[in-house]
Amino acid sequence: MIKLIASDMDGTLLDSKMGISKDNASAIREAERLGIEFMVATGRAYTEAKPALDEAGIECAMITLNGAKVFDKAGNSLFTAGIEKGTTAEIMDILDANNVYFEVSTNKGIFSAHQEKRIENFAAHIATTMPHLTYKVAIAMAAAHLSLLDVNYIEDIRSLLAQEDIEILKIIGFSMEGPTVLGPTSTQIRQLPDLVVTSSAQNNIEVNHKNAQKGIAVAHVAKDRGISEKEVMTIGDNFNDVSMLQWAGVSFAMGNAELEVKDHAKYVTSTNLENGVGEAILRAIREDL
Secondary structure, eight states, X not given: OOOEEEEOIIIIIBOTTSSBOHHHHHHHHHHHHTTOEEEEEOSSOHHHHHHHHHHHTOOOEEEEGGGTEEEOTTSOEEEEOOBOHHHHHHHHHXXXXXXXXXXXXXXXXXXXXXXXXXXXXXXXXXXHHOTTSOHHHHHHHHHHHHHTSOEEEOSOGXXXXXXXXXXXXXXXXXXXXXXXXHHHHHHHHTTSTTEEEEOSSTTEEEEEETTOOHHHHHHHHHHHTTOOGGGEEEEEOSGGGHHHHHHSSXXXXXXXXXXXXXXXXXXXXXXGGGTHHHHHHHHHHHHTO
């Protein structure tokens, strides 16, 4: 029987309004009523992930930044896997050389050098995960969403590396040209030591320490609770979800997932616009997966 469920957020748990639908929330509460723990495993930072959960009335543990930072239900930090500062400087050099806009997630928050580029690229991410929206609507949603977040805009983003007490947790790069630019960029970054490069949309790449992966983080949480991989269910839609889809005993890819991602999951559910997470949870309960 399933004892722990870990779900991605963007393109998975979140709907067209970047929120958690009533059907998904209801299924989560049903699982919790039966003693099954629900948690999210997201590429978002804690401050980016929490508002949607709060709005739906869901209080849960969180794997954030692809596993670089894990929090318990009360918001206490349990686990950190950061990137060395020297390696971070090399990553920045590669991104700059390829004209890739990037943001840095740290223990002190998210840092960006360009507010306009942040809105443009987040809008492209929204448009990719929700193709029914026009780009104009995506821009409006991005601006509204980002206005709620505690983002630090800094002219010289490399100055972060001079701060002794800062931890570099994730670097996310964006390009409107997608894989044409990001493919070669990823190849260059992968030559650096102790890194993993994934993505959550066609227009981005996400760089983490090799120990900051959703699969590793879910396994860490499960072990801490005395739960085996056979008793864990994971749900996701993109390449940064693959490690946890491969590890869990029960795994669902979203109907809107990339085909290659679906190949790594045992089951496929409906899309994020069709309450696919809730459907997967209720199926797992009903069929005792």
